[in-house]
Amino acid sequence: MCGRFFIGQPPEVYRALYGYPEQPNFPGRFNVAPTQPVPVVVREQGERHFRLMRWGLWPGWLKDPSDFPTLFNARIETAAEKPAFRGALRHRRCVFLADGFYEWRRDGEGRTATKTPFAVRRADGAPMALAGLWEPWMGADGSEVDTAAIVTCSANGTLSAIHERMPAILAPEAIGVWLDAAVDAPEAARLCRPCPDDWLRLDPVSERVNSVRNDDAALPEPLTAAPPAGRPAPAQVQAVQGELF
Numbered sequence: 001m002c003g004r005f006f007i008g009q010p011p012e013v014y015r016a017l018y019g020y021p022e023q024p025n026f027p028g029r030f031n032v033a034p035t036q037p038v039p040v041v042v043r044e045q046g047e048r049h050f051r052l053m054r055w056g057l058w059p060g061w062l063k064d065p066s067d068f069p070t071l072f073n074a075r076i077e078t079a080a081e082k083p084a085f086r087g088a089l090r091h092r093r094c095v096f097l098a099d100g101f102y103e104w105r106r107d108g109e110g111r112t113a114t115k116t117p118f119a120v121r122r123a124d125g126a127p128m129a130l131a132g133l134w135e136p137w138m139g140a141d142g143s144e145v146d147t148a149a150i151v152t153c154s155a156n157g158t159l160s161a162i163h164e165r166m167p168a169i170l171a172p173e174a175i176g177v178w179l180d181a182a183v184d185a186p187e188a189a190r191l192c193r194p195c196p197d198d199w200l201r202l203d204p205v206s207e208r209v210n211s212v213r214n215d216d217a218a219l220p221e222p223l224t225a226a227p228p229a230g231r232p233a234p235a236q237v238q239a240v241q242g243e244l245f
Contacts, residue, residue, distance in 0.1 A: 088133035105162035156194035168192035
């Protein structure tokens with residue numbers, strides 16, 4: 001699962017990498033959480049474009065989102081079968097702008113269990129192209145919202161030390177293929193596989209990241225030492241991921 005990520009490099013870095021014509025001047029965000037607006041890249045009429053979308057996909061057929069689960073992740077293994085995701089996998093794929101994401105390692109069991117947060121980023125410092133799916137949603141009052149979810153796959157060897165799942169991180173040469181709606185869903189899905197182990201760097205970070213109220217450039221910075229074993233961590237704040245769609 002991927003329930004928190006960060007975007008810290010200057011906007012020009014992403015624009016140069018993805019090649020969209022817009023010149024957004026967005027601030028760094030270091031603790032992005034589900035339901036918040038997120039920057040993504042889409043391909044429309046043969047050109048790439050920058051868009052802001054709600055992180056948490058609402059299918060077009062949804063009538064009332066008030067009691068709908070927060071679909072911030074889409075498992076690639078089942079996306080082609082799930083009503084919420086199969087249309088987007090065929091026709092509406094996107095890339096989340098990110099530098100990395102956070103994941104928590106669980107140690108122990110029961111009430112004595114602790115969770116240690118890690119920042120996961122590319123070892124080379126490049127932006128991390130996270131595969132996504134998006135859907136436009138229209139309310140009964142005519143309001144329109146573009147919504148999106150991050151695609152996940154099995155963890156690679158590096159990340160499996162802390163979690164069994166990871167976001168699908170696209171290789172630079174796969175970005176164009178993923179965004180091209182002319183590429184069919186099965187071929188696109190094959191791009192969403194665990195990335196090579198040496199792409200990633202894992203760093204323990206401050207427990208301040210557990211709270212979405214904290215959002216500053218220090219959050220993804222590595223700790224000088226890992227937290228002591230057995231030290232309780234504050235409760236992790238998460239949205240509830242729906243697994244039935």
